[in-house]
Amino acid sequence: MNRQWIYANRPVGPVSPDNFEYRESPVPEPGDGQALVRLCWLSFEPAMRTWMEDFITYMPPAPLGQPMIGPGVCQVVASDTxxxxxxxxxxxxxxxxxYHVVDGTARKVPPETPIPVMLGPLGGTGLTAYIGLLDIGRPQPGDTVLVSGAAGxxxxxxxxxxxxxxxxxVGIAGGADKCRWLLDEARLDEAIDYKNEDVDDRLAEACGDGVDVYFDNVxxxxxxxxxxxxxxxxxxxxxxxISTYNQGLRRPGPANMFQFIEKRLTLQGFVMFDHMERVPAAQEDLGRWVADGEIAFQTDIQSGFENIPSTFLRLFSGxxxxxxxxxxRDPEPC
Known part of the structure; x- marks a missing residue:
């Protein structure tokens, strides 16, 4: 049988386990030019909460009554391609x-690449960081770069x-442990604990000469x-x-928008999918930095198909x- 977690109903306010329903169905059959794959790992992104709304963002709304969509790694168990x-x-x-059915264009995981690395710094999150900072933020040596959600x-x-x-x-994160990791392992210059410090005061201290580039996740x-x-x-x-994802459709913007005029600021939203031509160069750089120990990363690994919805909810409680x-499951040895 094919175990499934169905997207059962749209959330009103915070997402909850009640928005999903467990079902079992027959294993699908691959057609010509297709392969049957079995799920090994899932990845969870805060943006998946926006996919649950009944409007189109950069992704179509997740369809009700179908398994919830999300990034993952699967292993081919039968192939007709x-x-x-x-x-x-x-x-x-x-x-x-x-179980899923994919076609021959499915992206292979490079040999010898650990799955947590593939889903982390070499996956969508790492590519988003690379493209968003270098192509959108355009930092120059000596600039002060501020990142929110910096321990994510x-x-x-x-x-x-x-x-x-x-x-x-400079990174902003929630909690002393996360800030300590940013300083000790990620080797940031400063870390601000928004849960236990006055962010406005700490920004004046940590970014005394102002912020040149702000990478906003919050x-x-x-x-x-x-x-x-x-x-x-x-x-x-x-x-x-992420601070607004559970607030419904109406999300107020900053009250001090005149700052954009006064300071000639540029704010640009971006989606990694619009920059796919940058993926090869990004993965090459990211892979080298990870191998050289220049990029540290943390993985929070839960286990068990039954825990999929509760693991997704962990993103919104920090x-x-x-x-x-x-x-x-672990992939079967070849």
């Missing part, structure tokens, strides 16, 4: 079910790329606070707004430490 062999690992947009999967890679590029790297009130510390001509790369993953 020469492009995929039994035992191959493939990554990409999958769903919360044991995307934010931590972003802040470390800023350090690698010769910038002053939005909401924090964005409003940071605007007061931006330098003239500063750039803001708007990657996410329970995860780094990239949130779940292992359903």
């Amino acid at each position: 020469p492009d995929l062999q039994v035992g191959d690992l493939v990554s990409g947009m999958m769903s919360w079910q044991d 999967a995307t934010g931590s890679v972003t802040a470390q790329i800023a350090r690698i590029k010769g910038c002053r790297a 939005g909401g009130d924090l964005l409003e606070t940071v605007l007061g510390h931006m330098n003239q001509g500063g750039r803001i790369a708007a990657c996410g707004a 329970a995860n430490q780094g990239k949130q993953l779940l292992k359903v």
